Structure formats: structure tokens, C-alpha cells
Amino acid sequence: MLQKIKAILIAAIFILSISIIIIFMFFFKKQNRKIRRIWANLQRFIIGFKIKTKGSFDNRAKLLIINHQSMMDIVAMEALLKKDEDIAWVAKKEIFDLPFLGQSVKLSKMICLDRGDKRAIVKLLKDVKDRIDNNRPVIIFPEGTRGEGEKLLDFQIGAKIIAEKLGLMIQPVVIANARHVFDSQNLKVNGGKITVSFMPTVNPKDNEDWYEKLHSDMQKELDSLLKVS
Numbered sequence: 001m002l003q004k005i006k007a008i009l010i011a012a013i014f015i016l017s018i019s020i021i022i023i024f025m026f027f028f029k030k031q032n033r034k035i036r037r038i039w040a041n042l043q044r045f046i047i048g049f050k051i052k053t054k055g056s057f058d059n060r061a062k063l064l065i066i067n068h069q070s071m072m073d074i075v076a077m078e079a080l081l082k083k084d085e086d087i088a089w090v091a092k093k094e095i096f097d098l099p100f101l102g103q104s105v106k107l108s109k110m111i112c113l114d115r116g117d118k119r120a121i122v123k124l125l126k127d128v129k130d131r132i133d134n135n136r137p138v139i140i141f142p143e144g145t146r147g148e149g150e151k152l153l154d155f156q157i158g159a160k161i162i163a164e165k166l167g168l169m170i171q172p173v174v175i176a177n178a179r180h181v182f183d184s185q186n187l188k189v190n191g192g193k194i195t196v197s198f199m200p201t202v203n204p205k206d207n208e209d210w211y212e213k214l215h216s217d218m219q220k221e222l223d224s225l226l227k228v229s
Contacts, residue, residue, distance in 0.1 A: 007187040013046055014071075018100045025107040032108055033086040040079035048191035049181045051076050054225075055198035057085065061171035062132045065159055067218060068141035069149045069179035076175060076194045077139065088131040090124070090140040090158075111138065113158070121161060128162055138162075142215075149179040150226060152219050160211045163204050170210075172199040172218050176225035195225050 021039045025032055044051070049072070057064075064087070066073060074089065081087060089105070093114040096102045105112075111127045114120050128138050140162070142155040163170050176195040182188075199221060204210045 003189065004187045007182070007184070007189045010047060010182065010189055011184060011187070014043065015100055017042060018104050022100065022103050022107065025104065029107075034083055036078050036108065037081075037083060040075045043075045044079055047072075047182050047189060050193045051080055052193055052195045053080065053198070054195065055200075057081060057198055058169075058171050058201045059085075059137075061169045061201045062137055062166075063128070063159070063163055063168045064137060064139045064171050064173050065142050065214065065218075066139055066173045067152055067175055067222065068143050068146050069175065070146065070182060071184055072178040072182050072194060073141075073175050076178065076196055077173075080196060086136050088136040088138050090128075090138060121158065124158065125162060125165055129166055132166070132168070146179075146185070149177070150222070152215060152222065155211065155215050160204075163211075168204075170202045170204065170214070172202065172214055172221075173197065174199065174218050174221040174225060176222060197221055197225060 017039060021035055024035050028035065066077070077087065088108075088110055090111045090113055091105055093112055093116070096105055096110075096112045109131070111124065111131065113124055117123070131138055140159045142159040143153040144156040144158075145153065147153045162168065174197040176197075177192065178194050180190055181192050181194055182190075199217065202210055202214060207213060
């Protein structure tokens with residue numbers, strides 16, 4: 001019971017903090033990335049978790065493919081990457097429609113994916129190219145939704161199409177224990193440690209089955225991280 005009360009309080013603080021950063025983003029548009037980084041590190045402090053890294057971000061990669069377990073995936077990446085690494089997340093339209101979080105992603109010029117739109121992939125390609133042209137690496141969750149944390153879900157086709165159509169170098173990133181640290185769906189908060197593994201960059205031109213191999217390699221890396229966590 002106490003754990004759920006704590007989780008509810010943290011969720012409330014989370015929403016309140018987003019409403020506050022919206023104000024800062026509106027008035028200090030050029031400091032958007034810095035504001036998001038400060039916000040993410042504040043969440044680390046409130047929830048009480050550390051980030052352990054393996055490898056590092058490869059600035060040759062323009063598309064990062066990441067497994068998805070929890071909102072903490074986003075918090076960890078926003079806190080971890082440098083001030084000048086202004087990443088752009090691909091998020092489903094439902095996120096953009098939310099009262100507070102939606103406004104924050106709009107001000108940050110994140111990429112909206114409307115799965116109900118037949119022309120969604122065309123718009124997605126256009127928006128990804130725009131962010132990359134503006135020196136913003138793009139992050140996408142290929143699973144399309146949150147997993148339980150131990151097994152990757154099947155990858156949706158979107159990330160594959162983006163990479164091949166735009167000729168992008170890909171860096172897979174595997175995150176472990178994010179759901180354990182804070183599970184907002186089941187209102188459980190444990191704190192602890194999130195591990196972020198930056199895997200070697202992949203060139204889709206090197207292997208026509210690269211997407212299937214990527215899924216397999218990321219699952220192996222996740223298994224390895226969970227064994228030592």
C-alpha cells in the first residue's frame with residue numbers, strides 16, 4: 001500500500017514538473033534541450049535511480065532504435081545524452097493529445113506518428129528527414145508499445161522503412177531495468193539502477209536481413225544485462 005502511495009505521489013510530481021517545464025520551454029525556446037536535460041535529472045533524483053552505461057553514443061548514427069519498457073527509458077536517455085545532442089523522439093499521436101505531456105512534446109518538436117492515418121509513413125519519413133537535416137538524431141521504439149522488460153516484442157516495420165528509405169546509419173540501444181525502477185502502469189516504484197547499452201552502429205546496406213538480426217542481437221544484449229543486474 002505504501003509503495004502505491006509513493007508511486008502516486010511520484011506520478012503527480014512527474015506531471016507537475018512537466019507543466020512547469022512547459023512554461024520554461026515556451027519562454028526559452030533556444031534552451032529546450034537544456035531544460036529537458038535538467039528535468040530528466042530531477043526525475044532521477046526524485047525517484048532515486050542511477051544510470052549505468054555500456055558503450056557510448058555514436059554521432060554517425062542518425063536513427064537510434066531502443067527497446068521500450070517504461071517512461072524511464074525516455075528519462076534515462078534525456079538525462080544521459082549531452083547538452084548538444086538534441087534528440088527527437090518518435091511518439092504516437094495519443095501522446096501528443098495528452099493535456100500536459102502533449103504540449104511538452106509539441107514544444108520540443110518531437111515527431112508525431114498517427115497510426116490511424118494511411119499516409120502516416122509518408123509524413124513520418126518527411127519529419128524524420130527534417131529533424132536529421134536540423135542535426136537532431138531520431139529515436140524510435142520499434143516494438144511500438146511497452147514490453148514487460150525481459151523479452152523484446154516483435155519489431156514493427158516503421159523503423160526498417162525509415163532506415164532504408166533515408167539511408168541512415170542505425171545504433172541499437174538496449175535499456176534494462178527501467179520498468180523495475182518505476183512501473184507507472186502498475187504503480188510500483190523501486191528506484192535502483194537502469195543500464196543503458198549503446199551497441200555497435202549498423203549499416204542496413206551491409207545485410208539485407210539486418211532488421212531481423214538487430215532484433216536477435218538486442219535480445220541477446222538484454223539477456224546479458226539482466227544476468228549481471
